[in-house]
Amino acid sequence: MIKVKIPNVNNQELIKYVESNYLKLEKHQIRVGDKIKLGIQIKEGGKTRTQLYEGVVISKKNSGLNETITVRRSSQGIGIERCFLINSPKVQSLKILQSAKVRRSKLYYLRNLSGKATRLKERFN
Numbered sequence: 712m713i714k715v716k717i718p719n720v721n722n723q724e725l726i727k728y729v730e731s732n733y734l735k736l737e738k739h740q741i742r743v744g745d746k747i748k749l750g751i752q753i754k755e756g757g758k759t760r761t762q763l764y765e766g767v768v769i770s771k772k773n774s775g776l777n778e779t780i781t782v783r784r785s786s787q788g789i790g791i792e793r794c795f796l797i798n799s800p801k802v803q804s805l806k807i808l809q810s811a812k813v814r815r816s817k818l819y820y821l822r823n824l825s826g827k828a829t830r831l832k833e834r835f836n
Contacts, residue, residue, distance in 0.1 A: 747768060
């Protein structure tokens with residue numbers, strides 16, 4: 712049995728202490744409405760490769776180690792949504808291509824739109 716010296720703190724601080732080892736160092740300021748390009752590590756047989764996934768962030772949930780984003784893209788006229796853990800080791804790269812000016816925290820209304828109606832106004836910083 713291994714004894715580990717843990718600082719005498721309350722539960723919230725202890726959770727933050729443990730999670731800090733697993734957080735990614737570069738902290739991206741991803742907002743809802745951003746168009747992003749993610750590089751996801753995919754395992755095929757014995758080999759691994761990085762596949763790019765590009766789309767619009769329609770929701771953001773949780774915080775800290777459990778932070779997730781939902782990314783929506785259109786492929787051959789069909790909308791596809793995927794949820795990603797930001798701090799997952801499978802997310803190799805993340806690049807923000809464009810920021811949009813939105814007034815909602817969840818952009819689920821984009822599911823009912825198609826074509827040019829899905830465009831969002833660009834944010835200029």
